[in-house]
Amino acid sequence: MARRHLRLPFPLLSRNPTPLARHALCTSTLETPAAAVETPEQATEEAVEGAAAPNLPRREEPLHETILHMIRRRPWTTRLETSIRLHSPSLDAPLVHGVISGAAATGRADLALQFFRFAYRRAGFRPEPATFALLVPILASRRMLNHARCLLLDTMPSFSIAPDEATLAALIAAYGKAAIPQEAVKLFRMMPDLGIPRTALSYNAVLKAILCRGREAMARRIYNAMIADGVAPDVSTYNTLIWGFGLCKKMESAVRVFGDMKGHGVTPDVTTYNTLLNAWVRAGDLESARKVFDEMTGAGIERNSVSYNVMIRGYVASGKVEEAVGLFTEMGEKGVRLSEKTFAALMPGLCDDQGKVAEAQKAIDNMAERRLTPKDKSVFLRLVTTLCRAGDLDGALEVHRKSGKFKHVLVDLRQYGVLMEGLCAGRKFDSAVEVLDELMEKGTLLSPKSPVLEASAYNPVIEHLCNNGSTNKAETFFRQLMKKGVDDKVAFNNLIRGHAKEGVPEAAQEILTIMARRGIPTDPESHALLVNSFLKKNEPADAKIALDSMMEQGHLPSPSLFKSVMVALFNDGRVQTASRVLKSMIEKRVTENMDIAHKILETLFMRGHVEEAIGRVNLMVENGCMPDLDKLLVGLCENDRVMEAQKLADFALDRDFDVGFSTYDRVLEALYTEEKTLPAYSMLCKIKNKGGVVDQKGCDALLESLKSEGYSKQADILSRILMENAPSTSKKGKRVAMGA
Structure with a gap:
């Protein structure tokens, strides 16, 4: 009997499975909620976390880091919560605090809050005052203000934990940063009801929150209430007031607060002086700012980099670059630390002054040596602009x-x-x-945050590329600009000219199509180059299409361009197409190059396109461009195209065109020869009715032919016509009358 192998639903990890493996086996038959379904990758990760291989050493790591790794990598489900409990059946304060701090350090305050809620709602954790002191400032700093407020006013009392001033002050300050001062004031006024005594810490927080929005009158009232409540202001209080009044440009109030400090026994520190300096600079009073700057040494306050940076920025903003450079030099001499803000304050003045570009370049080298990155990235743009305007292109390239x-x-x-x-x-x-190659390689052009290049920047380089055999590169560049919404007529026309000159008219035609679709006007020169490019490639049909496009855009081709296209089409055997070009040319009242027109007409007749040929003749006459009909008729007769000649002669007779009698004689003679009796009779009657003179012998021969062929009636009519219009003069030099 064959042995039956049992197939286990889970891999057999070991004889003594780990807690996680036991949990997987126990729950294998349980129904899993839809929200808790995990992908294979997540299941594998869970197994790796819970079941270590028996022969591989496992790296020990703090438990809070393991849990943090789990909640960051996996969606929050009941299975994740179960995994956390398996790792730590009980959650103590150090573990919870570690996870919250770790989540906040990675910018995931939401995970910190979610883990905290799980810990006290479903894992038996009882929060401590230190827990809220840790979590509330984290949430406040991430603008999760409603969550922080609920924790402070609802969750803490539910655990019989009274809010402390430091935590409340952190939330007040966060409301100020979020520009919601009214909520900051509400919390501040709520403190007595919560049993929290106010100290300078909470007063400072609410003062800064309301001064952020420029409410100096309310700040004065709160400051007066602070004094009335017997709360002694500290240095931070005065610094905040000076900063706020300076922000509102209330310098009298700022100076008064600065004077009140000594009256209350508070000694100004370097931050106080720097704040007052900044206020004077913001107000545009550099003279007062300089007095404060100079007084610092006398007051026993050592000026730091902030002091110098504020003064340098003020001098540069006022156009006093020399004074700013002097302070910058003084910083180096005194060993004051140069920071990014120092260069950010100085560089605009150096970059915008052509006389200071050398110092600006030295400053950039100095920054590079110190590995300082300027916060104001525009300093490079400004310096490059200044160097280009000064003509120092090599220097501009070096700075770039x-x-x-x-x-x-x-x-x-x-x-x-x-x-x-x-x-x-x-x-x-x-x-x-x-530079263009570098720009395209880095992809800066397509960045959504990048502005659009000016036409004066890209058109010269596109024109150069198109004039020097690199039109494909120019087009690649310009197509990136098109994605940014650029529709530049000059660039489009340069691309057309470049492709045409390089013998790639198809690419030029594509550009023309884009221009037509976008309604961008074209240049006649570009069209002409495109037509000639097709002609050089011996593609006259495409040249004709390009010529039509040129006229559709409202441009008039030159007579030579019309002729070139017609000659190419004619030589390629496309006579009817050449005829259509001739029609367009005549309609545009271009009357040069009639030699090719005669060839086209003659060939049309020779090929039997009589109606089309006669239509072209009529069009030419209507536009004051009379073709040589005598030459056409004689040529047709010589080439045995008698019926075509007869139709043209009839057309000329019907419209009284000026045709020589000898030409008509030639046509009649051809008709006689071909025994075309009735056409000859019809034509002869028209000539005689108009008073024309023809050869008598031919008339006599025609009469005999009519009689012999049984056309006696036509013979009698012709006989009477000949008798009525007997010639009275010599026919030498005569032509058929135009107005008979």
């Missing part, structure tokens, strides 16, 4: 290259534009193309 070496600096797209424009203006086209 250095800007790309700073960490976290994405070179401004406008900087590329200024540089390409300057290089093209200075005839340094090769360098401009290198």
Whole structure:
């Protein structure tokens, strides 16, 4: 009997499975909620977390980091909560605090809150005052203000934990940063009801919150209430008031607060002086700011980098770059630390002054040596712009290259534009193309945050590329600009000219199609180049299409262009197509190059397209361009196209065109020869009715033919006509009358 193998629903990990494995086996038959269904990858991860291989050493890590890793990598489900309980059946305060701190450190305050709720609702954790002191500021700093408020006012009392001032002050400050001062004031006024005594900590928080919105009158009232309540202001209180009044440009109030400090026994510190300095600079009073700056040393306050930065920024904003450079030099001499803010304050003044560009370049080198990245990334753009305007293109290129070496600096797209424009203006086209290559390689052009390049920046380099056999590169560049919404007529026409010159008219035609679809006007020169490009490739049909497109765009082709297309079509055997070009030319009242027109007409007749040919003749006459009908008729007769000649002669007779009698004689003679008796009779009657003179012998022969063929009636009519219009003069030099 064959042995039957049992198939286990789970892999057999070991004889003594781990708690996680036991849990998997026990719950294998339980119905899993839809929200708790996990992917295979998540199930594998869970198994790896819970079941270590028996022979592999497992890296020990703190339990809170393991739990943090789990909640960051997996969706929050009941199975995840079960996994957490398996790792730690009981959650103590250090573990919960560790997970909350770790989640906050990774920017996931939402996970910190979710884990906290799980811990006290379903894992038996009882929060401590330190738990709320940790979590509320985290939520407040991440603008999760409603959650923080609920924890403070609802959750804490439910655990018989009274809110403390520090936690409440953190929430008040967060409302101020979120520009919701009314909520900050509500919390501040609620403190006595919550049994929380107010100290300078909460007063400072609410003062800053309301001063952020410029409410200095309310700040004065709260400050007066602070004094009335017997709460002693500290240095931070006065610094906040000076900062707020300076923000509102209430300098009298700021100076008064600065004077009140000594009256209350509070000594100003370096932050106090720097705040007052900044207030004066913001108010535009550099003289008062300089007095405060100079008084610092006398007051025993050592000026720091912030003090210098504020003054440098003020001098630069006022156009006093020399004074700013002097303070910058003084910082180096005194060993004051140069920071990113120092260079951010100084560089705008150096970059915008052509006389200071050398110092600006030195400052950039200094920043690179100190590995300082400027916070104001526009300094490179401004310096490159200044150097290009001064004609120092090599210097501009050098600054551009250095800007790309700073960490976290994405070179401004406008900087590329200024540089390409300057290089093209200075005839340094090769360098401009290198800058373009760099721009396209980095993909800066397609960044959604990047502005659109100015036409003066991209058109010169596109024109250069199109004039030097690199139209494909120019088109690739311009198509990226098109994705940003650029529809530039000059660039489009340059691309058409470039493709046409390079012998790729199909690509030029595609550009023309795009222009027509977008309603962008074209240049006649571009169309002419496109037509000639097709002609050079021996593609006259496409040349004709391009010529039609040119006329559809409202441009009038030159007589030579019309002729070139007609000649090419004619030589290619496309006579009727050439005839249509001839029609367009005549309708545009272009009357040059009639030699090719005669060839087209003659060939149309020769091929039997009589109606079309006669229509072209009529069109030419109506537009004051009379063809040589004598030459046409004689040529048709010589080529044995008698019936075509007869139809043309009838057309000329019906419209009284000026045709020589000898020409008609020639046609009649051909008809006699071909024994076309009735057509000859009809034509002869028309000639005689108009008073024309023809050869008598031919008439006599025609009469005999009519009689012999049984057309006696026509013979009698012709006989009478000949007798009535007997010639009285010599027919030498006569032509059929036009107005008979």
